Amino acid sequence: MANSIQPLGQRVLVKRIQAEERTAGGIVLPDSAQEKPQEASVVALGTGGKDDNGNPIEFAVKVGDTVLISKYGGTEVKVGGEDMLILSENDILGIVG
Amino acid sequence: MANSIQPLGQRVLVKRIQAEERTAGGIVLPDSAQEKPQEASVVALGTGGKDDNGNPIEFAVKVGDTVLISKYGGTEVKVGGEDMLILSENDILGIVG
Amino acid sequence: MANSIQPLGQRVLVKRIQAEERTAGGIVLPDSAQEKPQEASVVALGTGGKDDNGNPIEFAVKVGDTVLISKYGGTEVKVGGEDMLILSENDILGIVG
Amino acid sequence: MANSIQPLGQRVLVKRIQAEERTAGGIVLPDSAQEKPQEASVVALGTGGKDDNGNPIEFAVKVGDTVLISKYGGTEVKVGGEDMLILSENDILGIVG
Amino acid sequence: MANSIQPLGQRVLVKRIQAEERTAGGIVLPDSAQEKPQEASVVALGTGGKDDNGNPIEFAVKVGDTVLISKYGGTEVKVGGEDMLILSENDILGIVG
Amino acid sequence: MANSIQPLGQRVLVKRIQAEERTAGGIVLPDSAQEKPQEASVVALGTGGKDDNGNPIEFAVKVGDTVLISKYGGTEVKVGGEDMLILSENDILGIVG
Amino acid sequence: MANSIQPLGQRVLVKRIQAEERTAGGIVLPDSAQEKPQEASVVALGTGGKDDNGNPIEFAVKVGDTVLISKYGGTEVKVGGEDMLILSENDILGIVG
Numbered sequence: 298m299a300n301s302i303q304p305l306g307q308r309v310l311v312k313r314i315q316a317e318e319r320t321a322g323g324i325v326l327p328d329s330a331q332e333k334p335q336e337a338s339v340v341a342l343g344t345g346g347k348d349d350n351g352n353p354i355e356f357a358v359k360v361g362d363t364v365l366i367s368k369y370g371g372t373e374v375k376v377g378g379e380d381m382l383i384l385s386e387n388d389i390l391g392i393v394g
Numbered sequence: 395m396a397n398s399i400q401p402l403g404q405r406v407l408v409k410r411i412q413a414e415e416r417t418a419g420g421i422v423l424p425d426s427a428q429e430k431p432q433e434a435s436v437v438a439l440g441t442g443g444k445d446d447n448g449n450p451i452e453f454a455v456k457v458g459d460t461v462l463i464s465k466y467g468g469t470e471v472k473v474g475g476e477d478m479l480i481l482s483e484n485d486i487l488g489i490v491g
Numbered sequence: 492m493a494n495s496i497q498p499l500g501q502r503v504l505v506k507r508i509q510a511e512e513r514t515a516g517g518i519v520l521p522d523s524a525q526e527k528p529q530e531a532s533v534v535a536l537g538t539g540g541k542d543d544n545g546n547p548i549e550f551a552v553k554v555g556d557t558v559l560i561s562k563y564g565g566t567e568v569k570v571g572g573e574d575m576l577i578l579s580e581n582d583i584l585g586i587v588g
Numbered sequence: 589m590a591n592s593i594q595p596l597g598q599r600v601l602v603k604r605i606q607a608e609e610r611t612a613g614g615i616v617l618p619d620s621a622q623e624k625p626q627e628a629s630v631v632a633l634g635t636g637g638k639d640d641n642g643n644p645i646e647f648a649v650k651v652g653d654t655v656l657i658s659k660y661g662g663t664e665v666k667v668g669g670e671d672m673l674i675l676s677e678n679d680i681l682g683i684v685g
Numbered sequence: 686m687a688n689s690i691q692p693l694g695q696r697v698l699v700k701r702i703q704a705e706e707r708t709a710g711g712i713v714l715p716d717s718a719q720e721k722p723q724e725a726s727v728v729a730l731g732t733g734g735k736d737d738n739g740n741p742i743e744f745a746v747k748v749g750d751t752v753l754i755s756k757y758g759g760t761e762v763k764v765g766g767e768d769m770l771i772l773s774e775n776d777i778l779g780i781v782g
Numbered sequence: 783m784a785n786s787i788q789p790l791g792q793r794v795l796v797k798r799i800q801a802e803e804r805t806a807g808g809i810v811l812p813d814s815a816q817e818k819p820q821e822a823s824v825v826a827l828g829t830g831g832k833d834d835n836g837n838p839i840e841f842a843v844k845v846g847d848t849v850l851i852s853k854y855g856g857t858e859v860k861v862g863g864e865d866m867l868i869l870s871e872n873d874i875l876g877i878v879g
Numbered sequence: 880m881a882n883s884i885q886p887l888g889q890r891v892l893v894k895r896i897q898a899e900e901r902t903a904g905g906i907v908l909p910d911s912a913q914e915k916p917q918e919a920s921v922v923a924l925g926t927g928g929k930d931d932n933g934n935p936i937e938f939a940v941k942v943g944d945t946v947l948i949s950k951y952g953g954t955e956v957k958v959g960g961e962d963m964l965i966l967s968e969n970d971i972l973g974i975v976g
Contacts, residue, residue, distance in 0.1 A: 352448060365396070391407070394397065487595065537779075577778045639832070681868045682789040682793065684784040690972075731973075850965070875887065878881040
């Protein structure tokens with residue numbers, strides 16, 4: 298029941314963006330009929346890593362970015378009562394513009 | 395339902411080029427009878443990566459190139475309502491001339 | 492039956508934080524009905540490791556931190572009669588704030 | 589339906605050399621009775637790669653070389669209506685003299 | 686039937702510490718009812734290894750230390766009639782204090 | 783149907799040395815009753831490789847050496863009508879004196 | 880049917896030391912009832928290897944040493960009519976004193 302989390306290393310904390318999905322006839326589909334969403338919002342960046350020469354590796358994403366994430370990467374965590382995901386920045390495919 | 399995507403690292407966003415395929419007798423084959431196409435057009439380059447010495451790695455492809463891609467590489471994404479593919483530049487076999 | 496343990500290398504000694512879990516009706520659930528907790532308290536840091544240039548790698552956590560750990564990482568050990576866990580710092584996902 | 593292909597990185601474009609195979613009695617064997625040929629002609633070299641120090645890696649083969657290739661390496665591509673193969677230079681065993 | 690063994694490289698020779706285990710009623714359990722002990726005493730250090738720059742890697746344990754070892758690591762050897770274990774220092778989790 | 787082959791990189795071309803094997807009673811055993819021979823004669827060295835600093839790696843074998851090879855390594859090739867083997871120098875166990 | 884073998888690289892040629900094993904009643908056990916011995920005598924050192932900086936790696940064992948070897952490592956070879964074993968020095972656990 299954490300209130301906030303500081304991810305370690307090159308990890309990032311994200312929150313999945315719930316897809317509003319209706320059928321053509323306007324019926325809201327129950328959760329199990331939806332494919333898990335791939336878009337997420339970046340909530341917190343990790344403490345960072347270092348390259349082979351000891352120089353810090355910068356993150357390519359920043360807090361607030363909407364990102365595309367691999368469907369099966371990351372670890373589910375509960376932060377402030379919300380379901381979130383800690384995942385490696387390598388599991389982020391791109392930034393949604 | 396992204397409108398644009400900035401791929402991260404050495405990834406590239408591509409759009410498959412639909413093969414127009416007709417049988418000898420001129421009948422258009424339905425989708426499932428076609429082998430998945432291997433040609434794609436480069437839509438966006440990633441933010442780039444760095445080699446072991448911290449020097450940026452340049453992309454060998456550029457936006458607009460027609461490329462040959464491995465049949466099973468990459469992740470399907472929907473951008474502006476179109477099916478696209480985010481894949482590592484390593485999964486691009488060559489540039490079609 | 493160790494009284495204290497100095498972890499080796501980049502390992503960390505942690506103690507799981509027991510979740511107090513009650514059903515809506517206030518009934519305390521027996522242990523087997525609970526999902527294993529993911530939060531733990533850092534008890535001791537390892538002797539540390541060195542990067543490729545021989546420089547010491549610093550720990551990103553410190554004794555007393557509440558951390559989130561992977562559910563299946565680490566090795567169970569008994570220290571001073573208590574169940575603890577020795578795990579690699581890489582298996583710590585983040586610091587709970 | 590590419591007319592030419594520029595392979596990326598340390599890849600090479602080759603064209604298999606069709607073995608003319610007749611039985612002792614002079615009968616031409618249909619394709620399925622032949623073992624896939626291992627000899628190929630180098631059609632195009634890749635854009636090249638770089639070693640760990642950033643120096644370009646030279647190709648050991650050149651266009652026009654007849655090479656021996658691993659039977660199961662590479663990816664089949666169609667260039668100018670002909671079946672060709674894009675493969676890593678590492679999958680070339682040797683140059684036929 | 687070795688009388689002594691000099692481990693090679695980053696290996697360490699250890700002797701498991703036999704747990705004295707009695708049930709609540711004071712009955713000594715036969716061997717097969719006990720979980721294999723994880724504590725061991727360091728008997729000999731290896732000849733040592735070298736890091737990528739050719740500098741010797743120092744051992745974090747010393748002869749006489751009581752250590753915690755992974756349950757399934759190492760190779761059983763008989764030294765001077767006693768059952769011992771040669772294992773990599775990486776398989777030592779920590780030093781018991 | 784190559785007449786000669788220049789192996790690439792750290793590969794070596796060898797020709798297996800046929801074991802003359804007779805049973806105690808002097809009967810020559812057919813091929814399938816023999817274990818595949820492990821001795822081979824070095825026919826040609828590869829173009830060589832480079833270490834991480836770009837310095838050429840020298841071969842430890844030379845043409846004409848009789849070597850011991852792993853039973854299952856290498857690729858069978860036909861050179862000048864003879865069955866030969868292209869294999870990595872790493873698959874050569876030793877030089878027979 | 881080699882008379883001598885010069886192992887390549889970091890390999891070592893060893894000869895297993897036959898264990899004389901009798902049952903309590905003095906009966907010599909046939910071979911199949913014995914566990915394969917782990918002690919061996921070093922017969923020849925390899926040509927040596929080089930570390931990442933091109934400096935030669937020294938062997939930690941010398942000819943004549945009695946060593947402990949992993950039960951399943953190495954390749955069986957016949958030298959001068961005797962069964963021997965070529966194995967990587969890494970598969971030697973320690974030197975018996």
